[in-house]
Amino acid sequence: MDEYEPNIIGFLCNWCSYAGADLAGTSRISYPTNIKIIRVMCSGRVDPAFVLEALKKGADGVLVSGCHFGECHYKSGNYKANRRIKLTKKFLEEMGINPNRVRFEFISASEGNRFAEVVTEFVDELKELGPLSLQLIQ
Amino acid sequence: MKIGVYVCECGINIAATVDVPEVVEKVKSFPNVEICRYNKYTCSDPGQESIRKDIKELNLDRVVVASCSPRMHEPTFRAVVEETGINPYCFEMVNIREHVSWVHKDKEKATEKAVALIAGAVARAQFLEPLERKEVSVIPKSLVVGGGIAGIQAALEIATDGFQVYLVEQSPSLGGRMAQLDKTFPTLDCSACILTPKMVDVARHPNIELLTYSEIEKVDGYIGNFKVTVKKKPRYVDTDKCVGCGLCAEACRLKGRVLNEFDENLSKRSAIYIPFPQAVPLKYTIDSNRCNMLRFGKCGDELLCVEACEQNAIDFEQKEEFVELDVGTIVVATGYDNFDPSNEPKYGYKENPNVITGMEFERLVNAAGPTEGHLEINGKEPENVVFIQCVGSRDKEGHEYCSRVCCMYTAKQAHMVRDKFPDAIISVYFTDVRAFGKGFEEFYNRVLDEDINYLRRELDDSIEVVGNEKGVIVKAEGHPDIHADLVVLATGLVPKSDNKEIARKLNISLSGDGFFMEAHPKLRPLDTFTDGVFLAGCCQSPKDIPDAVAQASGAAVRAASPLAQGKVVVEAITAIIDEDLCSGCRICENLCAYTALEFVSDDKIMKINDVLCKGCGSCAAACPTGAITMKHYSNKQVLAQIGGILNQ
Ligand SMILES: Cc1cc2nc3c(=O)[nH]c(=O)nc-3n(C[C@H](O)[C@H](O)[C@H](O)COP(=O)(O)OP(=O)(O)OC[C@H]3O[C@@H](n4cnc5c(N)ncnc54)[C@H](O)[C@@H]3O)c2cc1C
Ligand code: FES
Numbered sequence: 001m002d003e004y005e006p007n008i009i010g011f012l013c014n015w016c017s018y019a020g021a022d023l024a025g026t027s028r029i030s031y032p033t034n035i036k037i038i039r040v041m042c043s044g045r046v047d048p049a050f051v052l053e054a055l056k057k058g059a060d061g062v063l064v065s066g067c068h069f070g071e072c073h074y075k076s077g078n079y080k081a082n083r084r085i086k087l088t089k090k091f092l093e094e095m096g097i098n099p100n101r102v103r104f105e106f107i108s109a110s111e112g113n114r115f116a117e118v119v120t121e122f123v124d125e126l127k128e129l130g131p132l133s134l135q136l137i138q
Numbered sequence: 139m140k141i142g143v144y145v146c147e148c149g150i151n152i153a154a155t156v157d158v159p160e161v162v163e164k165v166k167s168f169p170n171v172e173i174c175r176y177n178k179y180t181c182s183d184p185g186q187e188s189i190r191k192d193i194k195e196l197n198l199d200r201v202v203v204a205s206c207s208p209r210m211h212e213p214t215f216r217a218v219v220e221e222t223g224i225n226p227y228c229f230e231m232v233n234i235r236e237h238v239s240w241v242h243k244d245k246e247k248a249t250e251k252a253v254a255l256i257a258g259a260v261a262r263a264q265f266l267e268p269l270e271r272k273e274v275s276v277i278p279k280s281l282v283v284g285g286g287i288a289g290i291q292a293a294l295e296i297a298t299d300g301f302q303v304y305l306v307e308q309s310p311s312l313g314g315r316m317a318q319l320d321k322t323f324p325t326l327d328c329s330a331c332i333l334t335p336k337m338v339d340v341a342r343h344p345n346i347e348l349l350t351y352s353e354i355e356k357v358d359g360y361i362g363n364f365k366v367t368v369k370k371k372p373r374y375v376d377t378d379k380c381v382g383c384g385l386c387a388e389a390c391r392l393k394g395r396v397l398n399e400f401d402e403n404l405s406k407r408s409a410i411y412i413p414f415p416q417a418v419p420l421k422y423t424i425d426s427n428r429c430n431m432l433r434f435g436k437c438g439d440e441l442l443c444v445e446a447c448e449q450n451a452i453d454f455e456q457k458e459e460f461v462e463l464d465v466g467t468i469v470v471a472t473g474y475d476n477f478d479p480s481n482e483p484k485y486g487y488k489e490n491p492n493v494i495t496g497m498e499f500e501r502l503v504n505a506a507g508p509t510e511g512h513l514e515i516n517g518k519e520p521e522n523v524v525f526i527q528c529v530g531s532r533d534k535e536g537h538e539y540c541s542r543v544c545c546m547y548t549a550k551q552a553h554m555v556r557d558k559f560p561d562a563i564i565s566v567y568f569t570d571v572r573a574f575g576k577g578f579e580e581f582y583n584r585v586l587d588e589d590i591n592y593l594r595r596e597l598d599d600s601i602e603v604v605g606n607e608k609g610v611i612v613k614a615e616g617h618p619d620i621h622a623d624l625v626v627l628a629t630g631l632v633p634k635s636d637n638k639e640i641a642r643k644l645n646i647s648l649s650g651d652g653f654f655m656e657a658h659p660k661l662r663p664l665d666t667f668t669d670g671v672f673l674a675g676c677c678q679s680p681k682d683i684p685d686a687v688a689q690a691s692g693a694a695v696r697a698a699s700p701l702a703q704g705k706v707v708v709e710a711i712t713a714i715i716d717e718d719l720c721s722g723c724r725i726c727e728n729l730c731a732y733t734a735l736e737f738v739s740d741d742k743i744m745k746i747n748d749v750l751c752k753g754c755g756s757c758a759a760a761c762p763t764g765a766i767t768m769k770h771y772s773n774k775q776v777l778a779q780i781g782g783i784l785n786q
Contacts, residue, residue, distance in 0.1 A: 009780060014209075015667055016647070022207045025236025033247040036254055036783045037237055038776065039208070041711065044729075045755030045771055053777050057784040070642055073667075074754035075731040084759065109667070110650040116241070 006060035006126035008035040008119075011050065013043045013077070016067035016108045023112030031116040032123045035063065042066065043104075044077025048088040051102055055092075056134065061101045061126045063118070068106040078106070098129055140172040141263050142198040143256060144189055146180035146205030148235055155239035157249040161204075164253045168260050172196050180205050186218045193222040200224075200263040204232035204256050210658070225268030227710065227770055232259045254786035261782025265775045269710035272748075276362035276466040278701045281306065283354055283640075286314020287683055288675025288690040289471035290336050295694030296469075297345035301701045304463050305340060306368055307350045311417035312337045314473050315676075318400065318497060320504040322683060323550040324581035330416060330506075337418040351423060355460065357468070357643050360752070361670025362706045366463045372456035374424035374432065375410070379451035382420035386410045389446035391437055396428045398508075402498045405508035410443050410452075415506060424452075467670045467697040470654060471690060472640060474676040477530030477537070477629040485529060485627055486603035491516060492610050493603055493625045495529075496544065499551050503558075513558055513624075515609075520624035523555050524612045525566040531630030532569070532597055539651050541630035541680040545572045548628045549585045556588045565591040565622075567601065567614055575682065593617055631680035644671055653679050664693045669706075672696045711753035711770045715746050719765035726757035726766060 012018040018039050024031065040046060043066025051062045064085055066078035082104055089099035103122055107115050143165050147153035158176045165174045173192055177185040180203055192198055201219050205211065208231040216226035234252045242248040278301050282293045285307030293305045311317070319329035340346055349368055356367040387393065390408035398407040400414050409429040410422050430437035431454055444452045476497050479487040487493045492515050494502070505511040513520065525548045531541040545568070552564050571592070573582040586592065595601065599615035609623035633652030634640075641648050646666040647655040654677050657665040664672050674690035675681070681689070700706050713734075722742035727735050734750035735757060737743075744765075758768040767773075 007784065009783065018207075019209060019647075019667070022209060022233075022236040025207070025240040028240050030241050030243060033238075033242050033244065033251045036251065036258065037233070038258070038779055038783075040755065040771055040776070042754035042756065045759055045768060047759040047773065047776075049773070050776055050780065054780050054784065057781055059780075059784060071647075073645060074752055074756070077731075077754045077756050080729060080756050080759070109647045109655060 004127060004131060006034055006123060006131070007058060008061045008063060008122060008126065009054040009059045010035045010037045010063040010065065010119075011040050011043070011046045012037050013066040013073070014039055014041050015073035016071065017043070017065035017105075017115070019109035020107040020111045020115045023109065024116045025112075027112050029112055029116040031119040034123045035119050042072060042074050042077035043081035044072070044074065046081055046084070048084055048091070051085075051088050055097070055101065055132060060129070060132045061103070061122060063103050063105065063122060065105040065107045065118070068108055071108065097132065100125060101129065101132060139170045139200065139264055140196060140198045141170045141200040141202060141260055142189065142192050142196065143171055143174040143202045143204065143260065144180050144185070145174065145176040145234075145256070146185070146203065147176060147178050148205060149178065152205070152235050152239040155242060155245055155248045156234060156252045157245060160249055161252050161256065165256050165260070168257060170264060171260060172198060181211050181214055189215075189218055190222045193219065193224060198224070200228050200230070200266060202230045202232065202256065202259045202263050204234045204252065204259070206235040207233045207237070226271075227269040228263075228266050230259045230263045230266060232256050250786070254783045257786045258779040258783035262775050262779040265772065265778050266770070269769055271707045271710045273705050273707055274362045276700050276704055276706055277464050278302070278704070279304065279463075279465045280467045280469065280697050280701060281364070281366055281463060281465040282469045282471060284308075284314070284471035284473055284675070284677065285312040285340075285350070286471060286473045286675060287316045287333065287336075288473070288686040289314070289469070290340055291687045291690035292469045292471055292674050292694040292697070293340055293346055294336065294343065295691050296698050297343045299694075299698045299702070301345065301698055303346045304465065305346055305348050306352050306354060307348070308353050309413065310351050310373070310421070310423040311413045311419070312340060312348070312350065313414070313418070316683060317414060317416075318402075318500055320500050321550060321554065323546040324575070324577040326550070334416045334418075337416070341418045348419065349461070350419060354640070354643055357645070360708060362466050362700060362708075364465050364468060364670065366465060366468070368461050368463060370459040370461060372426075372458050373421065374426070374429070374452065374454055374456050375422045376451045376453050377419065377421045379449040380421045381449055382412065382422065383448070384412075384422070385446040385448065386422055386443040386452065389442040391430065391442055392428060396425060401501045401508045402495070404498060404501055466701050467672065468644065469672045469674055469690075469693050469697050470640070470644060470646070470677055471674040472634055472637075472677045474631040474680060475634050477632045479529055479627050479629055482529070484602045485526070486605060486610060487627060490603065490605040490610050492605075492623055493627065495627050495629045496547055496551065497629070499626050503554055513555070515624050518623065519559060520555070520562060521559070522563045522620065522622045523565070523624045523626070524620055524622040525552060525564075525626045525628060526601065526612070527566065527568045527628040528597060529627040529629045530632065537630055537632060537651065539680070540572060542572070543680060543682050544628035544630060546575070546578055546581070546682065548626070549573075549582050551626060552590045553585045553588060556590065564589070565593055565620060567593050567595050567612075569595060569597050575684065631676060634677070637677070644668065646671055651679070653677060664689060664696050670700065709753060711768070712748045712751040713746055713753070713755065713757055714748075714767050714769060715744055716765045716767065717741070717743050719763045720744055721763050721765070723762060725760055725762065729756045729760055731756070
C-alpha cells in the first residue's frame with residue numbers, strides 16, 4: 001500500500017513568506033510535494049472561510065504564513081491573521097476537527113530554510129493525524 | 139471564456155523534474171482551456187510571440203503562464219498580454235519552478251503538483267476581472283538616507299539630474315567611514331583628499347538640502363508620494379551663527395576628557411566638538427551625554443563655551459525639531475558597523491593595548507589622527523607586527539559571509555607598516571587572499587614583494603593572542619609562536635545595529651545576514667520590494683568604495699527615473715465596498731492600518747478612499763456581510779483556486 005500523503009494548502013503572503021518559499025527554491029532546499037501554495041498579498045487577507053473551504057474540499061491541513069510581527073508589509077495584517085487563525089482553530093475544535101490541522105507561521109523572505117522545515121514538519125504531523133474525514137464528523 | 143495556458147520548460151530547470159508534455163496533455167482537458175502549449179523558454183521572444191499570436195488568432199480572454207515565480211516575471215507577461223489587448227489583471231501566473239521543480243526530486247509527484255497548481259490557476263482565471271491601474275503624479279524630489287560615500291554619490295547624481303534632494307545624515311557631519319580611513323586600496327589615494335571635495339560639493343549644490351544630525355522618524359505613503367518625518371536633533375549650537383572657529387572647544391571645561399568616537403576612542407575631545415577638521419557642515423555640536431550644563435544644569439561658575447563664542451551661537455534651549463518632507467523616491471545608504479572583537483576573547487582585544495582593530499589602525503596612521511600619524515604602541519614603535527584576517531567574518535556560527543574588504547585593507551596596512559618601518563618583521567595570518575577587484579591582485583603581488591610573511595591557516599584552526607610583559611604572543615595552530623608588539627585584527631563589516639528598525643520604518647526586508655535585501659540578487663540588485671525605495675553602499679552588503687560608488691550611481695538612476703517621468707503606475711489591487719450589502723457595522727474601520735475606510739454617518743455605511751488603500755485585504759477577510767471585495771483576491775477568485783487545486 002502506498003503511504004498516506006496528506007494534502008496541504010498554504011496561504012502565503014506575497015512579501016515575506018512567498019518570497020521565503022521562492023528562496024527555498026533558488027537555494028534548492030527540498031521539501032515534500034504535499035503543499036500547494038496560494039499567494040495572497042498579506043496573511044491578513046486570509047478569511048477563515050478560505051481555511052474551512054480548503055478542509056471541506058479535501059485538504060488535510062492548511063498553512064497560513066506571514067511576515068514576523070512588526071514586519072508585515074501592511075503594518076499589522078499578520079496580527080489580524082494570528083487572531084483569526086486562533087479563532088478558527090477553536091471553531092475547528094468545537095467541530096471535532098483537530099486544530100493542529102491549521103498552522104499559522106511567521107516566515108520571512110530570508111528564511112527559505114525555515115519554510116522547508118515548517119512544511120516537512122507539518123507533513124509529518126499530518127501523517128500522524130491521518131486523513132481528515134469530514135463524513136465522520138457529520 | 140477562452141483561456142490560453144503556457145507551460146515553460148525553462149531549459150531543463152523545470153523540464154528535468156516536471157514532465158511538461160504530460161502536464162500539457164492534462165491541462166488541455168480542463169474546462170475553458172482553449173489552448174495549452176509548452177515552450178523551452180516562455181519568457182524569451184519566441185515564447186512571448188506564441189502567446190501574442192494565440193491571443194489574436196484564438197481570441198483568448200485569459201492567459202495563464204506556468205513557469206517561474208511571479209515575483210520574477212509577472213510584469214513581463216502582464217506587459218505581453220497588455221500589448222495584445224488583454225487587461226494585465228486577466229493574466230495569472232503559476233510558480234512551477236521555485237515552488238516545484240527546484241524543491242522536489244520525485245518527477246511523478248512534482249508533475250502531479252504542477253498539474254494541481256495549474257488547475258487552481260485556471261479555475262481562478264475564469265473569475266479574474268479587468269482592473270484599471272491608477273497613474274499617480276510623482277513629487278519630483280528624492281530623499282537619500284545616510285551621508286557616507288554611497289549617500290554622497292547618490293545625492294550628487296540625482297541633484298545633477300536636476301532634481302531636488304534631501305540628504306539626511308545621522309551624525310554631525312557627512313563622510314561616513316571613508317572619512318576615517320587613511321589611504322585607500324588599491325591605489326593608495328589619500329581618503330580625505332578624494333572624499334572631502336565631494337562633501338563640499340554636496341553642501342554647495344543648489345539642489346541638495348543637507349540635514350545632518352538628523353534621523354528618519356516615520357515614513358508614510360508610496361512611490362511618488364512618500365511623506366517622511368525627519369527628527370533634527372538639537373546641536374545646542376545655532377548653525378546660522380556658528381562659523382566653525384573652534385574657540386568654544388578650546389575653552390570647554392571638559393577639553394581632552396571626552397572619548398572621540400571618530401578616532402575610535404583613541405583620542406579625547408571636548409564636549410562641544412566637530413568630528414574631524416574637514417567636517418561638512420563645519421558647525422559645532424554639543425554632546426548632550428557629556429556636557430555638564432546639559433546633564434546637571436550647571437558647569438562650574440561660568441559657561442566657558444558661551445563666554446568664548448564670539449558669535450553668540452550657543453543655545454542650551456534648543457529643542458529637537460520635526461520636519462516633514464514630501465518626496466517621490468528614497469535611496470537608503472546607511473552603511474555598516476565594524477565587528478567588535480571584544481566578543482571573541484581569544485583575540486585578547488581590550489585586554490592588551492597591543493591588539494587593535496583595522497579601523498583603529500587607520501586612525502593611528504592618519505596624520506590627523508590621535509598620534510598625528512606616528513604608529514606607536516605604549517610610546518614605542520612596533521618591531522614585530524602581526525595581522526590576523528577574517529576576524530568576525532566567514533564564521534559559520536556568526537557572520538558567515540566574507541566582508542570583501544579585509545584582505546585588501548590588510549595588504550594596504552601591511553604595506554603602510556613596511557613604508558614606515560623598513561626593518562619591522564611583518565606577518566599576516568590569512569586563509570584565502572581574495573584579491574578580486576580591478577588592480578587588487580597587482581596590489582597584493584606588490585605587497586608580497588615587500589618582505590611580508592603571508593602565513594596560511596585554516597579558518598577552523600585555533601588562534602590565540604596572549605599578553606606577556608613585552609607585548610603579546612600569537613599562538614596559531616601549526617605555526618611557531620610569534621612574539622609581537624602590535625597585532626592588527628582585520629575585523630569584518632557587520633549590519634548596523636538599528637537595521638531592523640530602519641527596515642520597519644521603510645517597509646523593506648533584511649536578508650539572512652542582516653543587511654538590507656535587494657529585490658532580486660542578480661537582476662534587481664538596487665531595488666527593494668517596496669517600489670520607490672532603493673539601496674546603495676554597504677547597507678546592502680559589505681563592499682569597497684569603488685563598488686559602493688558604482689551601486690550609488692545606479693541607485694541614483696533608479697531613483698531619478700520616476701521623477702523624470704513625472705508619473706508612476708500603481709497597483710490596481712484595492713478593496714471596494716458594495717453599498718447595498720454594507721450594514722454599517724464598522725468592524726472593518728479599525729482593521730485598516732491606513733485609515734482608508736471611513737464611516738458615512740448620513741448613509742450609515744462605510745466608504746473607501748482608494749488612494750489610501752494599499753490592498754492588504756484585512757478588511758475583506760473580516761466583513762460579516764461580504765460587502766467588501768478585494769480586487770484580484772476576491773472570495774470568488776480564491777475559493778475557485780482552492781477548489782481547482784483540490785479537485786485534482
Ligand atoms: C578598516 C577598514 C578599511 C577600509 N579600507 C578601504 C580601502 O582602503 N578602500 C576601499 O575601497 N574600501 C575600504 N573600506 C571599506 C569602506 O569603508 C566602505 O566601502 C565605505 O565606507 C562604504 O560607504 P557607505 O556610504 O556605504 O557606508 P558608511 O561609510 O558606513 O556611511 C554610512 C553613513 O550613513 C549614516 N547613517 C547610518 N544610519 C543612518 C540613519 N539611520 N539615518 C541617517 N544616517 C545614517 C552614517 O552615519 C554614515 O555617515 C575599509 C573598511 C574598513 C572597515
Ligand atoms: S504582508 Fe506579510 S503578513 Fe502582511
